[in-house]
Amino acid sequence: MSSSEMLGTNPTQPSLSYTDLLHSWPQFEAKILNLLAKLDLADKKLECDHVALRVNSVASADALRQAFCQLGHIISDNQINGRCILIIELHTPLTLGEFSIPCVELPYPSDKRYPQEGWEHIELVIPSQAEDCQTLSEDLKLLCPKLAPLLAGEALPESSEPIHIKMSSPKGEKERLANPTIAFKYQEVCVKVHPHGIKAVIASEQVATI
Numbered sequence: 001m002s003s004s005e006m007l008g009t010n011p012t013q014p015s016l017s018y019t020d021l022l023h024s025w026p027q028f029e030a031k032i033l034n035l036l037a038k039l040d041l042a043d044k045k046l047e048c049d050h051v052a053l054r055v056n057s058v059a060s061a062d063a064l065r066q067a068f069c070q071l072g073h074i075i076s077d078n079q080i081n082g083r084c085i086l087i088i089e090l091h092t093p094l095t096l097g098e099f100s101i102p103c104v105e106l107p108y109p110s111d112k113r114y115p116q117e118g119w120e121h122i123e124l125v126i127p128s129q130a131e132d133c134q135t136l137s138e139d140l141k142l143l144c145p146k147l148a149p150l151l152a153g154e155a156l157p158e159s160s161e162p163i164h165i166k167m168s169s170p171k172g173e174k175e176r177l178a179n180p181t182i183a184f185k186y187q188e189v190c191v192k193v194h195p196h197g198i199k200a201v202i203a204s205e206q207v208a209t210i
Helices: 018-039 058-069 135-141 145-151 198-208
Strands: 045-053 074-080 083-096 098-109 118-125 163-170 181-186 189-194
Touching: 018 083, 018 118, 018 145, 018 189, 045 058, 045 189, 045 198, 058 074, 058 083, 058 198, 074 098, 074 198, 083 163, 098 118, 098 145, 118 181, 135 163, 135 181, 135 189, 163 198
Parallel strands: 045 098, 118 189
Antiparallel strands: 045 118, 074 083, 083 098, 163 181, 181 189
16 A cells, blocks of 8 residues: 555645645744744844745645746756755745745655645855855854854753754755755744855856856
8 A cells, every 4th residue: 555545645636735835824934933033043134045845745746836837937947865846936025024035945755755745944044155064053153152052962941842953965966056054943844044045056057057
């Protein structure tokens, strides 16, 4: 029996729609703003270059691709860690608190199943030229000294639940620009920080093809 049969879902029918995303945005926004406050990142006037989705079926990804392409256009179609990831620039940016978010990241599913589909994280650009996560961590501590204990593996005293940290350097097949990333996950949402915005990363792809 397949995993979709075990879960009682039809892999040929979308399990997530654009309407679902609209309905869930206020809850996602509240959770992200709460996490930003805990991280002391809410008032740093940072750029939020994109928001990312998580889907478990190709049918959902295809349906969302069609919906978002009516609201914007695809500026990147790249392979990262063996799967297709689309970046869609919206005609009208999304608003999250004080942030204006111009792009949506839509990854096609891999073998991994997410416990919850929908909005998953935002990504912020911090002032840094770091090419590795250690340097990025040091720059982040300069921006937000409050994060030093958390980046050293200690818990923030005001958090009722632990904030999980993951450091990585995801890279597409055509990218030349190093873009180390630090992710902070809390209560089913995530905030990621990196030194370069998504459009700069895409521009590095285009240079690589010349």
